[in-house]
Amino acid sequence: xxxxxxxxxxxxxxxxxxxxxxxxxxxxxxxxxxxxxxxxxxxxxxxxxxxxxxxxxxxxxxxxxxxxxxxxxxxxxxxxxxxxxxxxxxxxxxxxxxxxxxxxxxxxxxxx
Amino acid sequence: xxxxxxxxxxxxxxxxxxxxxxxxxxxxxxxxxxxxxxxxxxxxxxxxxxxxxxxxxxxxxxxxxxxxxxxxxxxxxxxxxxxxxxxxxxxxxxxxxxxxxxxxxxxxx
Numbered sequence: 001x002x003x004x005x006x007x008x009x010x011x012x013x014x015x016x017x018x019x020x021x022x023x024x025x026x027x028x029x030x031x032x033x034x035x036x037x038x039x040x041x042x043x044x045x046x047x048x049x050x051x052x053x054x055x056x057x058x059x060x061x062x063x064x065x066x067x068x069x070x071x072x073x074x075x076x077x078x079x080x081x082x083x084x085x086x087x088x089x090x091x092x093x094x095x096x097x098x099x100x101x102x103x104x105x106x107x108x109x110x111x112x
Numbered sequence: 113x114x115x116x117x118x119x120x121x122x123x124x125x126x127x128x129x130x131x132x133x134x135x136x137x138x139x140x141x142x143x144x145x146x147x148x149x150x151x152x153x154x155x156x157x158x159x160x161x162x163x164x165x166x167x168x169x170x171x172x173x174x175x176x177x178x179x180x181x182x183x184x185x186x187x188x189x190x191x192x193x194x195x196x197x198x199x200x201x202x203x204x205x206x207x208x209x210x211x212x213x214x215x216x217x218x219x220x221x
């Protein structure tokens with residue numbers, strides 16, 4: 001398996017623009033997680049899905065953030081409008097229940 | 113909420129030294145993960161354990177459930193082991209992970 005695939009790897013965008021991050025989990029994994037990593041706060045869970053259903057979105061910073069998982073093989077994290085404080089590395093991860101978690105390579109977002 | 117603490121925050125050692133990184137948590141857990149992140153890189157899961165000890169190559173992870181403590185050991189350390197090591201815990205009945213702040217390890221040749 002190719003692992004968890006994220007795109008884009010790097011994105012630089014202007015404040016106010018919409019940003020969409022994409023994730024393809026490992027086939028057969030039923031849980032998908034979106035994390036954000038910053039120097040100040042470390043790794044934070046934004047939202048996670050189980051069997052394509054959002055289970056906990058309490059980590060989503062505000063209404064500017066939204067996430068969807070239309071099917072078992074695809075998820076998006078959208079920021080609209082983006083702000084400089086959203087600059088971070090966004091990781092997608094997947095796992096099957098009770099097993100090892102696998103992370104993607106991350107999407108490095110810079111909002112200027 | 114589970115509080116996860118790692119020590120030390122930073123560790124510099126000479127190549128070949130035996131390394132120990134510690135993780136303690138405040139509430140009983142279903143599993144503990146040790147993760148590795150190289151500078152500018154992705155995150156790799158090294159171990160997931162709920163009891164006892166696991167070994168993979170030069171890496172050994174142990175957990176003491178009663179003491180709510182885990183250690184990650186690296187034998188015969190090498191410069192390529194230089195990375196940030198992160199401890200993360202999963203609470204019972206919950207897929208969420210709570211992360212420690214990480215230990216930055218630097219191995220000098």
